[in-house]
Amino acid sequence: MADLKLTNVGKTYGGSVEVLKDINLEIKTGELIVFVGPSGCGKSTLLRMIAGLEKITAGALTIDDEPMNDVPPAQRGIAMVFQSYALYPHMTVRDNMAFALQIAKKSKEEINAAVENAAKVLQLTDYLDRLPKALSGGQRQRVAIGRAIVRDPKVYLFDEPLSNLDAALRVATRIEIAQLKEAMPNSTMIYVTHDQVEAMTLASRIVVLANKGIAQVGTPLQLYEMPQNEFVAQFIGSPAMNLLPGEIKLTGDVTEVELDDGSGWIQSNVSTLDSDRGRRINVGIRPEDMHMTVEPDYAFSGTVEIKEALGEVTQIYFKRARPGADQVIAKLPGIHNDVRGKNLHMTANPSKVHLFADGQSLLYR
Structure with missing residues (x-):
């Protein structure tokens, strides 16, 4: 002791x-x-x-x-x-x-x-x-x-x-x-x-x-x-957290971010300052927090390249938007046999969306 x-x-x-x-x-x-x-x-x-x-x-x-x-x-x-x-x-x-x-x-x-x-x-x-x-x-x-x-x-x-x-x-x-x-x-x-x-x-x-x-x-x-x-965001959790680059468009208690690569928009409950408007950031979304949506507003849209059916969950890997880009992964509950080759719209609850600037979380400022 x-x-x-x-x-x-x-x-x-x-x-x-x-x-x-x-x-x-x-x-x-x-x-x-x-x-x-x-x-x-x-x-x-x-x-x-x-x-x-x-x-x-x-x-x-x-x-x-x-x-x-x-x-x-x-x-x-x-x-x-x-x-x-x-x-x-x-x-x-x-x-x-x-x-x-x-x-x-x-x-x-x-x-x-x-x-x-x-x-x-x-x-x-x-x-x-x-x-x-x-x-x-x-x-x-x-x-x-x-x-x-x-x-x-x-x-x-x-x-x-x-x-x-x-x-x-x-x-x-x-x-x-x-x-x-x-x-x-x-x-x-x-x-x-x-x-x-x-x-x-x-x-x-x-x-x-x-x-x-x-x-x-x-x-x-x-x-x-x-x-x-x-680093911690991607080290803890499997598969690793997705990091999607974008730009802050609306600040306040709820932050709105426009994502790159022709993806979409996402909201986060991480509060930001007026001076953050226009700031380049990475949006962090864990694969298990992503879900499919048919709404016109979505965080990410991509074609499913690989699926891993694990029984209780299905992990889907999207085609990279460009050579060298990070792989985007979603972890969906249940069995999804018919998703390979399809284009899916994905989003996440604002409470599950992380914001990182220069590698550091905006939550800890």
């Missing part, structure tokens, strides 16, 4: 290659924070800096107000679950989970109690006398998590723990991690993933990393419904 704080934290390799800069973040006891971002954005590097496996080259890390920059990893009160299981193949599940406590010279009674308790929480009681080779991938990952639990650390760190599992096991183990967090409500956890489904379903708050820093921090719904910039 711990509060963790990063203040102006940065990481530079070789004195010149800057990977992270000015990371400011406060994590409270009981939170499950998820770091997400594209490959190479520094997610795992930041996690390893917290663990003490990478040196912090700028700024400060504190845990419960205690400076940690120069504290060895073993003394930080942190347990880390790695992407690979890293289990000892010649040891049973029980011995794998007990090993760290044996090194710490805990009594046999303490070790047995801690292992039995962790095994019960992780549903591993029936497997304690098995070797890792006799377990499934999901069970091995649970053993790796159990090895962290028995240490009763201040902070748990998870470095993409599900990426080695197949799709079905990934879903099952994700649910188990969510249940584990509910069973340990006061535990502080930091979780790294590239999978936004994991982030959206597990996180108390999500930290989106990009361009060497933090693009936005918020609850999953805050990032989905109120992205601060185009």
